[in-house]
Amino acid sequence: MCHQCNYEELLSNAKLSATNNRIRVLEVVGNNSFPLSAKDIFNTLERNSSINRVTVYRILDLLVDHGVVERISTGGRAFYYGLAPNSHHEPHPHFYCMNCGQMDCLSPESLTVDMDDFIKTFPGQIEKMEVRIDGICKNCGNKQ
Amino acid sequence: MCHQCNYEELLSNAKLSATNNRIRVLEVVGNNSFPLSAKDIFNTLERNSSINRVTVYRILDLLVDHGVVERISTGGRAFYYGLAPNSHHEPHPHFYCMNCGQMDCLSPESLTVDMDDFIKTFPGQIEKMEVRIDGICKNCGNKQ
């Protein structure tokens, strides 16, 4: 849960008008301590009031394009979404449970990556780095 | 291209019978210097002689399950496949071009990750770690 982010402010900083649906999507993404799939986000929103599935996809795309939300790949078929790194959210790695699909955020210090040399020498344009651990979460492991 | 791998041997080491189709799939995966999608692999195989799309998926699943092939997630919707780390293939990060979908293997030393502390303290079971850089490759960048 993010107590330091003002979602309308995040939108306006990204030069996006703060429509009701955008705020709702961003609240669901931001108020979670772990990334969610588009379906999770849609289901959560539907519990309150109606929204179209496609609208959720479109808003997520838009927020990713504008750097407000981060699209995270998993060991599975769907993307997950979390708040993009910003002044109070450092980039960090994730753990993906191959059994239940739960994704956890790991602390930025838990895995340290040295990419300085890489950045200096790589001939292409670097957009982002993703570090993900796949495995079986504690909860799933306990059930054997 | 892997000159050090004997594909039939890789299969027998994994206790898998070396059927013609399995060898063909493994050759395509192993003879490439970069990971390929299931569709790429299928298309390559079809150019020589007929094989079913589903057979390719099944063989890839099997080889991944038996640790011969590695399933790699991308910034896109499809998984890519490469030879799994083994005695002459160290684990290494990849670069994914968000424009053309080309994935490149990076040298194991280019990005160094320290996960010792993490392994000691993480309560779940760790299967693999994936490090991926997303961006625009040199080739796509040159075309603006």
Add this chain to the structure above:
DNA sequence: CGTACGATGTAACATAATTGCATTTAGTGA
């Protein structure tokens, strides 16, 4: 041979995401 089991082929299905187009909403200026 004949049987059995693993491998493959084929069609149907499932899931996640995208596209095309219609409709609604919100903003802007007369």
Add this chain to the structure above:
DNA sequence: TCACTAAATGCAATTATGTTACATCGTACG
């Protein structure tokens, strides 16, 4: 306030990727 416009949203159809169910084939072994 009203009309016009552009953006946002809804809805149906479609695409991309991967999986399942079941039939058939091929081969090892008695």
